[in-house]
Amino acid sequence: MLNLWFQDELYLRIAQASIAGVFALLVVILVHWQSIRLEKEIVIAVLRSLVQITLVGSVLIYVLTAPTWLGVLVLAGMILSAAFTAARRTREIPGSMRATFFAIFLGSGSVIGVMTFLGVIQWEISSLLPVGSMIISGGMNSCALALDRFKGEIDSHVGHIEAGLCLGASSREVVKPYVRKSFQASLIPRINSMRALGIVWIPGIMSGMLLAGSDPIYAALYQFVVMAMLFVASSLSSLISILLVRKYVFSEAEQLILRPEGD
Amino acid sequence: MRQMDGMQSVKSPPVILRVENLTRQIDGSKIIDNLSISIKKGEVWVVVGPSGAGKSSFFRLLNRLDEPQAGKIWFHGQDTAILPPQELRSRIGLVLQEANLFPGTVKGNIAFGPQQKGVTLSQEIVEQLLDQVGLTGFADRDVRNLSGGEAQRVSLARTLANSLEILLLDEPTSALDDEAKQEIEELVTSIIRKQQITCLMVTHDIQQAIRIATHAMILDKGKLVNSGMVGEVLDA
Numbered sequence: 001m002l003n004l005w006f007q008d009e010l011y012l013r014i015a016q017a018s019i020a021g022v023f024a025l026l027v028v029i030l031v032h033w034q035s036i037r038l039e040k041e042i043v044i045a046v047l048r049s050l051v052q053i054t055l056v057g058s059v060l061i062y063v064l065t066a067p068t069w070l071g072v073l074v075l076a077g078m079i080l081s082a083a084f085t086a087a088r089r090t091r092e093i094p095g096s097m098r099a100t101f102f103a104i105f106l107g108s109g110s111v112i113g114v115m116t117f118l119g120v121i122q123w124e125i126s127s128l129l130p131v132g133s134m135i136i137s138g139g140m141n142s143c144a145l146a147l148d149r150f151k152g153e154i155d156s157h158v159g160h161i162e163a164g165l166c167l168g169a170s171s172r173e174v175v176k177p178y179v180r181k182s183f184q185a186s187l188i189p190r191i192n193s194m195r196a197l198g199i200v201w202i203p204g205i206m207s208g209m210l211l212a213g214s215d216p217i218y219a220a221l222y223q224f225v226v227m228a229m230l231f232v233a234s235s236l237s238s239l240i241s242i243l244l245v246r247k248y249v250f251s252e253a254e255q256l257i258l259r260p261e262g263d
Numbered sequence: 264m265r266q267m268d269g270m271q272s273v274k275s276p277p278v279i280l281r282v283e284n285l286t287r288q289i290d291g292s293k294i295i296d297n298l299s300i301s302i303k304k305g306e307v308w309v310v311v312g313p314s315g316a317g318k319s320s321f322f323r324l325l326n327r328l329d330e331p332q333a334g335k336i337w338f339h340g341q342d343t344a345i346l347p348p349q350e351l352r353s354r355i356g357l358v359l360q361e362a363n364l365f366p367g368t369v370k371g372n373i374a375f376g377p378q379q380k381g382v383t384l385s386q387e388i389v390e391q392l393l394d395q396v397g398l399t400g401f402a403d404r405d406v407r408n409l410s411g412g413e414a415q416r417v418s419l420a421r422t423l424a425n426s427l428e429i430l431l432l433d434e435p436t437s438a439l440d441d442e443a444k445q446e447i448e449e450l451v452t453s454i455i456r457k458q459q460i461t462c463l464m465v466t467h468d469i470q471q472a473i474r475i476a477t478h479a480m481i482l483d484k485g486k487l488v489n490s491g492m493v494g495e496v497l498d499a
Contacts, residue, residue, distance in 0.1 A: 162328055163363035163418075167376035168353030168425060254348045255328055 021046065064126045071125035075112065075132045079104050082140035086241070090147040093258055099244035100143045107237030108139035111229050120225060131205075131226060138190070138230040139237030146186035146238040147245060153178035154249060155260040162256060171250040179242050186238040190231050197227060276304040278340075279461050280325070280355075280429060285334035287324060287485075294320045295331065296485035302429075302478075307455055308463045309472035309493065312482035318465040319360075321482065322431045325463070326357040338429075353380065356427040358435045362414035364406040369393070369417050372406060376425040384424060396420045396450055412443030416450065423454065430455065432464040448475065469497055 002019075006012040024046045031038050063074065083101035090096045112132045115121045121131050154161065157178060164174035197203070198220075205226055209219035249258040280302040287295040295317045302308060310318045323329040325336060327348050336343040343351055353376060364372050373392055374384045384392075389402050396416040401409075409417065415435050422430065432451065436444040452475050455462045466472050472479055472493065479497050480490035489496050 159359070159361050159363040160365060163359060164365070164375070165328060165348075166326055166352055166357040166359065167379065167421060168349045169375070169379045170349060173379065251330065253327055253330060255330060 017050065021050070064129065066125055068123055068125045068128060071128045071132070074129060075136065078133055078136045079109060082108075082136050083143075086140045086143040086147065089144055090151050090245075093147065093151055093245055093249060095248035096147060096245060099241050099248065100140075100147070102244060103143050103237045103239075103241035104136060104139040106240055107143075107235075108136045108233040110236065111135055111233040115229055120229075131229075134226065135229055135233045138234040142186045142190065142234035142238035143241040145189070146182045146242050149185040150178060150182040150242050150245060151258070153181055154256075154258055158256065158259060165254060165256070171254045171256075172246065175246055175249075179246055182242050183239055186242075187235060190234045194227055194231060197223070203227075276306075278302065279304040279338065281337040281340075282325075283335045283337070285321075285324060285331050285336065287320060287329060287331045293485050295324060298334070298482075298485070298487050300480060300487060300490055302461060302463070304461055305459050306461055306478050307476045308478045308480060309476040310463060310465045310480050310482060311467070311469065311472055311497070312488070315484075316482040317485040318482055319433050320485070322357055322433050322463070322465065325429075325431060326355055327351055328357070349379065353425045354427055355429040355431060356422040356425055357431040357433065358415075358418055358422050360434050360437050362411075362418040364409070364414055364417055367406065368402065369398070369404045369406060369409070370402040372417055372421045373402075373424050376421055388424075392420045392424055395423065395454060397446070410443070411439050412446060415439060415443075415447055419447070419451070419454075423458075428461065430460050430462045432462065434465045434467070437467075451475065473497055 002012055002015050006015050024042065028039050028042050031042065063070070080101065082104050083097060086100040086104065087097040093099075112121065112128075112135055116123055116128065121127055154175070161174045165171070193201075203223055203226070206219045206223040209222065210216060249256065251257055278301050282298055282300045282302075285295055285298040286293060298317075298321065310321065312318055320329065324331050327343060338346065338351065338355065356376075365375060370389050373389050377384050386402070390399070393399055393401050396419055398413060398416055398420070401413070401417070406414065406417065419435065435451075436447050439447065448471055451462075451464070454460070455475075464472075464475065466475075476493045478491065479493040481488040481496060
């Protein structure tokens with residue numbers, strides 16, 4: 001319908017973005033009505049994503065033709081930014097930024113490195129950058145989910161944790177159930193994506209490859225490769241982040257440092 | 264005279280815990296203020312004082328759940344700051360106000376402490392511990408099916424399972440009704456007398472304090488206001 005009103009492509013795209021923005025605004029109203037207190041964060045996230053993707057879109061064509069080493073630098077910057085984003089929600093956890101950085105660097109970075117070395121990801125910026133960014137983003141989301149859940153588990157189980165410590169247990173032992181729950185929770189979206197692959201959603205890479213004339217089987221297999229890489233990177237990043245943070249929430253004398261607000 | 268001194272030192276139990284100028288502050292306000300006291304082996308102390316006097320905070324420092332900003336705690340003449348925290352906590356057991364039992368069975372809870380030291384409790388020992396707290400036959404019960412009083416007894420039994428030397432009881436009856444409170448109180452009294460465990464207990468109940476304790480200390484605003492034999496301190 002919008003095509004009928006806007007012949008110029010620029011105006012058409014702006015209209016499409018505006019309509020998407022209006023839908024996001026409806027969510028903000030809904031959130032406000034239910035007193036969920038997420039309005040500011042949603043508005044900032046929507047505006048940021050619009051500005052960021054527009055800026056990136058305008059320079060991406062030049063970046064994709066740049067030398068490959070530049071792609072590595074861009075990915076390094078992405079890891080740093082992903083670490084910052086993942087740690088934002090759990091700023092109360094001491095050392096959370098350090099944990100998310102090492103987790104994403106080791107989890108997503110190792111998958112990108114190994115897969116590039118093996119030739120699964122081509123050593124070309126046009127392949128390295130989009131696939132690498134997806135893997136980093138997967139690691140970031142898993143870390144954020146894992147740490148948010150871990151903090152929630154600690155907050156609601158202070159009594160159990162301290163009861164365990166009082167009985168002579170190590171900090172590692174007393175948080176074992178919460179490490180397990182947080183790791184499981186962080187992987188639910190990833191496992192769901194794999195389960196629903198091809199049935200509930202057909203991912204962009206596969207669609208792109210098909211439109212570009214690839215054999216459907218090759219496109220499907222490569223999509224599976226990407227999904228598997230995402231799964232491995234997300235799992236590693238999530239696990240490393242929880243294991244690091246597990247250490248940071250206790251003092252050297254095995255005292256729980258992280259305590260719920262107002263406690 | 265020398266002989267008399269000698270006899271006295273043989274009879275007098277050794278100091279098991281010595282607290283020296285202990286201070287802890289949070290956001291600039293002192294919740295434990297320069298507290299010093301000596302506890303001898305086998306003594307039963309009650310710690311009394313108004314809400315916010317620092318009683319629970321004092322116990323958390325003794326068990327090293329929190330760190331003091333100043334002062335020392337000596338356990339058997341050893342600075343607790345250099346003892347491994349896990350070892351210290353299994354020798355100075357703390358029963359908190361809430362039972363906070365771990366999900367699973369009563370047996371699992373009882374076995375938890377010794378398991379941390381690589382010791383597996385036999386069924387017989389578990390039963391003995393449960394007998395001691397009046398929960399015979401409860402070993403395989405799911406902790407979700409226990410009443411508040413039963414849960415607190417399990418909490419006490421799992422602390423005792425560690426073969427501890429000092430028992431710290433931080434108002435273990437505060438969340439219970441009067442009947443359960445009296446049961447736990449009788450239980451604690453019989454266990455500490457039978458096993459001759461050194462015990463420190465926080466209570467708001469002066470009558471309870473007089474019934475159970477040999478000694479008493481009064482805290483107020485983190486300071487030790489008075490301490491000594493229970494009759495002298497609480498009658499004063």
